[in-house]
Amino acid sequence: MYMIIRMIGEALKGHLDLLLLAILAEGPAHGYAVIESLRARSGDVFDLPEGTIYPALHRLENQGLLRSSWSQDSARRKRIYQLTPKGQQALVTRQDEWLKFSKAINTTVGI
Amino acid sequence: MAGNHIQKYLHALKRQLWLRGVFDPESLEEVENHLLEAVEAGIRRGLSVDESERRAVERFGSVKVVSLAFEREKNTLMQKLLLALAVLTGLFIAYVDSRPTWDDTGITAGAILLSSGLLTLLGYRRPWLIALAIGLWLPIYEIYVSHNYSLPNLIFFPLAILLMASIGAYGGWLARLGIQKTFHPA
Numbered sequence: 001m002y003m004i005i006r007m008i009g010e011a012l013k014g015h016l017d018l019l020l021l022a023i024l025a026e027g028p029a030h031g032y033a034v035i036e037s038l039r040a041r042s043g044d045v046f047d048l049p050e051g052t053i054y055p056a057l058h059r060l061e062n063q064g065l066l067r068s069s070w071s072q073d074s075a076r077r078k079r080i081y082q083l084t085p086k087g088q089q090a091l092v093t094r095q096d097e098w099l100k101f102s103k104a105i106n107t108t109v110g111i
Numbered sequence: 112m113a114g115n116h117i118q119k120y121l122h123a124l125k126r127q128l129w130l131r132g133v134f135d136p137e138s139l140e141e142v143e144n145h146l147l148e149a150v151e152a153g154i155r156r157g158l159s160v161d162e163s164e165r166r167a168v169e170r171f172g173s174v175k176v177v178s179l180a181f182e183r184e185k186n187t188l189m190q191k192l193l194l195a196l197a198v199l200t201g202l203f204i205a206y207v208d209s210r211p212t213w214d215d216t217g218i219t220a221g222a223i224l225l226s227s228g229l230l231t232l233l234g235y236r237r238p239w240l241i242a243l244a245i246g247l248w249l250p251i252y253e254i255y256v257s258h259n260y261s262l263p264n265l266i267f268f269p270l271a272i273l274l275m276a277s278i279g280a281y282g283g284w285l286a287r288l289g290i291q292k293t294f295h296p297a
Contacts (some may be wrong), residue, residue: 031141032148049172050149054141055184062184076144096220 016056018098019046020093024066031057041092045093055059057081067088116164117146120174129180132236133185140205182236186210187224193235197244200226205248209256219249227279232287238280246276 001047023029023037035050035055057067065087083091121143129136146167153163171177204226208219226244231238250269256265 008153030144035145049176049180050145050170051142051172051177052133053146054138055180058138058181059184076147077140078144079141 005008014051015098016048017060017096018091019058020056021065021087021094022079025088025091028080030071030078030080034081060087092097114150114160114164116161116168117143117150120146120168120171123174128181129291131178131182131216132234132284132287133178133181138181142171142177154244176252189234190236193230193233194240194244197226197230197235197241198248201245201248204245205252208249209252218263223249223272224279224282227276228283228286231280231283233283234287235284238276238284241280242273242276245280246273264286 019038020034023034023041026037029037031054035053038046038053057066057068061068061081064084066081067084068079068081071080072078123141124142125134125139128139146164149167149170150160150163153166154160160167172180178219204219204222207213213219223246227238227241230245235241247269249272250264253268254260254264
């Protein structure tokens, strides 16, 4: 079981950007909400250490695919991330790449 | 207010981020807010405060894993450029020192010390690697040219050069940490 979780974790890292962009395509969200959404939408399969998601969000922001701003509509400040137009384009490209990739894998393994 | 597990975790993470040269107060605030939100969610599910904090920290990942993830994502191009500059500087110092007309050990030593310090001061995060990248070429070139395989030339001379480069590199690194702490004391 540990090996399976580890394998999923390793495979997930390679596609993390696509997953984060896809979640944020639904609307701006702060890190905690992004992580909860990632876990809920994958039925708890995507369960990386939560702390490793933040550096990935920062990297996407540095690449201009996301932008962030601090909001204070609750007791604590929250850093809200949202897709930029460049991020939306990147999402479409990566979705297309993933579709081709997953089709090739499915065909190869006979699913 | 963050509880005991959270405070301990944040303290350890802050320290690791400092040591890796990637500390940023906003990132730490973001981490703290995440952990507090996770604790609140745990309490809503019926966990005790202590158990909820423990689980929130556990789910967030070990300090080592998280600090490494932050380090990997920050300024990787800048880090590569600084390392390349260190190698070029080390090669240049070795070249100048090898000229027959050059006979000023003091200036060579000063150049190694200063360039190592400057590159870590500019933001390179691994002082030991800068020390190697700058200090390794001079002894290698000296051994290659002189064919002198005596103990002092093989061990003591390289160690002295690497010590000089390390003093410079760690000096610059500490100065950078001091500057960061002064201007971002959070």
